Amino acid sequence: MSTSTLPVLNLSPPRILLPTARVTMPVHMSVGEELLQLVQESETQPVLAAVPVSSGENVILHDWGCAARIVRIVRPPRLVNSSRLRPYLLTLQGLSRVHLLGNKVTRNTLNAPVDHVVQFPADEGVPTAEAASIFKSAATTLLSRLTKDAAGEARRDLYTKFSVMVEEVSNQRTPWMADVLIASLDADYADKLDFLSAVEANDRLKRATAILVKQTSITEVSKKVAQSLDESLSRQQKEFFLRQQLAAIQRELRNLQRSSAITRGKLSDGTDTSSGKLADTVTSELDDDEQAEADDMAGIRTKIEAMARDSEERRMAVREWRRLGRTPAASAEHGVIRNYVRATGTYMQLEWLTAVPWPASAVSAAMSNPLVALHDREFLVKARRQLDSDHYGLEKIKKRLIEYLAVVRLKELQAEKETRLQAVEADKSAQAAADAPSSKADGLPAQNDSKALVSYSQEKAVGIPKQPQVHIRATRKTGVKGPILLFVGPPGTGKTSLGQSIARALNRPFERISLGGVRDEAEIRGHRRTYVASGPGNIVQALRKAGRPDPVILLDEVDKIASSNFHGDPAAALLEVLDPEQNHSFRDHYINVPIDLSQILFICTANTLDTIAAPLLDRCEIVHLSGYTYDEKIHIARKFLIPKQLKANGLTADHLTLTEPALLHIATRYTREAGVRSLERAIGAVVRYKTVEWAEYCDSIGAELDSAVPIDNVAGEGYKKVVEEHELEQILGIARWDEEEREREERRGLVYGLVVTGMGEGGILPVETSVVPGSGKLKLTGSLGDVIKESAELALSWVKSHAYELYITQTRSQDPLKNPDPVDIHLHLPSGAVKKDGPSAGIAMTCAFVSLLTGACVPNNIAMTGEITLRGRVGPVGGIKEKVLGAHRAQVTKVILPWANRKDVEHDVPLEVRTEMEFVFVRTLEDVLEAAFGKGVIGWRGNVMLVESRL
Helix, strand or coil: CEEEEEEEEEECCCCCCCCCCEEEEEECHHHHHHHHHHHHHCCCCCEEEEEEEECCCCEEECCEEEEEEEEEEECCCCCCCCCCCCCEEEEEEEEEEEEECCCCEECCCCCCCEEEEEEECCCCCCCCHHHHHHHHHHHHHHHHHHHHHCCCHHHHHHHHHHHHHHHHCCHHHHHHHHHHHHHHCCCCHHHHHHHHCCCCHHHHHHHHHHHHHHHHHHHHHHHHHHHHHHHHHHHHHHHHHHHHHHHHHHHHHHHHHHHHHHHHCECCCCCECCCCCCCCCCCCCCCCHHHHHHHHHHHHHHHHHHCCCCCHHHHHHHHHHHHHHHCCCCCHHHHHHHHHHCCECECCHHHHHHHCCCCCCHHHHHHCCCHHHHCCCCHHHHHHHHHHHHCCCCHHHHHHHHHHHHHHHHHHHHHHHHHHHHHHHHHHHHHHHHCCCCCCCCCCCCCCCHHHHHHHHHHHCCCCCCCCCCCCCCCCCCCCCCCEEEEECCCCCCHHHHHHHHHHHHCCCEEEEECCCCCCCHHHHCCCCCCCCCCCCHHHHHHHHHCCCCCEEEEECHHHCCCCECCECHHHHHHHHHCCCCHHHEECCCCCCEECCCCCEEEEEECCCCCCCHHHHHCEEEEECCCCCHHHHHHHHHHHHHHHHHHHCCCCCCCCEECHHHHHHHHHHHCCCCCCHHHHHHHHHHHHHHHHHHHHHHHHCCCCCCCCCCCCCCCCCCCCCEECHHHHHHHHCCCCCCCHHHCCCCCCCEEEEEEECCCCCEEEEEEEEEEEECCCCEEEECCECHHHHHHHHHHHHHHHHCCCCCCCCCCCCCCCCCCCCCEEEEEECCCCCCCECCCCEHHHHHHHHHHHHHCCCCCCCEEECEEECCCCEEECCCCHHHHHHHHHHCCCCEEEEEHHHHHHHHHHCCHHHHCCCEEEEECEHHHHHHHHHCCCCCCCCCCCCCCCCCC
């Protein structure tokens, strides 16, 4: 024996190196750098010791390793934009066994080479003739079996070459041949580790023979399993072939019967064929009802067999199937159960049970591959491109949706990784069960343990890929547990189309469920099967239409669900559907089997949050969609609405051109909404008008409608494709809205406030006040609600309390409405037929009262909005974007807003609008008066306040 000091390279399981073998493996960058330095310092190819190690907190080296020569080491390419540490590629050639001396415990986690004292064993000796003969026999048997079962020509040639080498090798060289064979076979890691420690020749041949016998047994069992599977498949194919033959024979018999009836002049159904014409086809789908029933039954059975084993849905389907088989055909119950299988007028339970795309079933796994789009490196780029092509504007919404899609992608990929690790753990568990000790000396599972034999053989057989065993149910855990997005906004702002864009970006089917007017809980949870005409709920129906367990389902109009009644509460039924902690086991009353809804991406839409139940609202993340600006509406009309209406009405872009003033006139004078639906209807009316003109023009010149006819005529007698602004009144009628907002005046007691209409459109509203003889009261008109009435009383109370400071009264105790003469103040908001409510008119009413009582006027280019308190504080209000856009449309140049709404202006109002207007943000009513009337216009006494003591 001889000792030496060699660098030791750790080999983590299941990697192992035997003498005569060559292996290429990746190593860490730091390890690669050290090995590269070792190669550069050595004049010849350096030698190291490749030693298997055990995994754990402390790395423990095995007693035996393999001295190996470094054949090649490849440095990874340098990537400029990559921060990942790419591994080196190391190629080793096994030389001989070595025995490690000294301490074998190390904390080296990166497998960096560390010098260690090793001992080369003495001469291995010459094996006996008996041991060499037994080894050759076992090797020949295994190699002949592998040659026969090899799938590729290259592998078959390799096994044949090994067989020739085994036959020609001498007894003295059989230990070397054993090293070659064991290193080439896909044997168990523990067996190879045990074989590595065999130094003496006879001992090495004995251990190699045991491994070869074990591999032979595994190969035979695998062959039997494969043959049994082929026989089962062949039996199914044979049954299908015979059924097709039977159907063909029955069709031929019907043809013969019909031919004989034709020769007699009349068919069996009474149809006269004497004219030689056959009124109907020879075959009909209405014939052979028994064959159709058999086909339906076969299809249902195929779907049941495709369900995941040991799943509750499969047990339910098998129970109903067996119940059908045990029921006599003459009984009434047989017809009821048969309707579970065949759809006779309504879809019955068993057909629905097999039609649902169960996440763990083989059919749904084959139909869906949801992670293909998520693995694309340009997934988010394509998603942005999809959203931009489908919608104009909505930048904040698009940003939130990109974040949503990024989270979905990350969680899905993490879930896929966890599932893959679970499958590996399942493989290890099956392997451990198969490797358990048995009565056989060679370590194989017992012959009576058929499940262990199948599991073990499928893992170890050559040519069969390693995969999770059939009897282990490995289901993919979904990584998507919210959020449930709730799009809230006025009608026509693109809420439903945003859901369709998300589905296209994820490459998933899209289903829409309309909840408007749903008043029955059973429409969500399904009807119980005891009721007549019962059926599953809308969720299960959407799943069946999608055909995949992970669609994008849009729950439309959740704010219009009917309230609780004797039919149940539909909103409460949605709580389980939308709760990520509960919907993995949603139970439909009709299916009566837990359904996993956790892979579904739910998106809800609503027009308002007022009518949505608080628990349902708590499960959703609210995304507000405000109205479009007129500039955005023009772009949407150019890009989407006009091409859509031209195509719908049979015209092309060459037949119609809407000028920019005409399009703006339609958007401002004929529609007033937050969305674009009315705008699309108005554009459709213009397109239809031009369609009639085009048809009449073509008829007048005798040309076809789709022919190449000159469109523009210089003399004006032909068809004119350009639509001007002055032509719109003839096409669309009188405009619904006028420009009264721009016809403002500057007078005492008149102030312009900002409002949001019921259609989501912003605008200005004049606050008119007038002094009338009376007794010091406030009179309010204009169809006002309770909140806006309270704002008027607050404003008047503040003005009364500060009348002395504003030089309205001479003393603090005087009432400005009773001194010197008692008067009433009449406050009116125009458009009395329109209901008005809300606190946002507080500062406008205050300025109107101050203007009325002081005589100062507020300029007509100023508009304001804000809530007030009795102390004179100005509070924030909502709808800032809509109000500012309405003021901009009315050519208001200065807007007074609460200080708390400053961020709303910066984030929501477009930049081109902010640059054209002046914004004044106020905290108190004193700031409001200074901004509205101008600095120094309203007099303001000092803050010294003297109160007469009454004690």
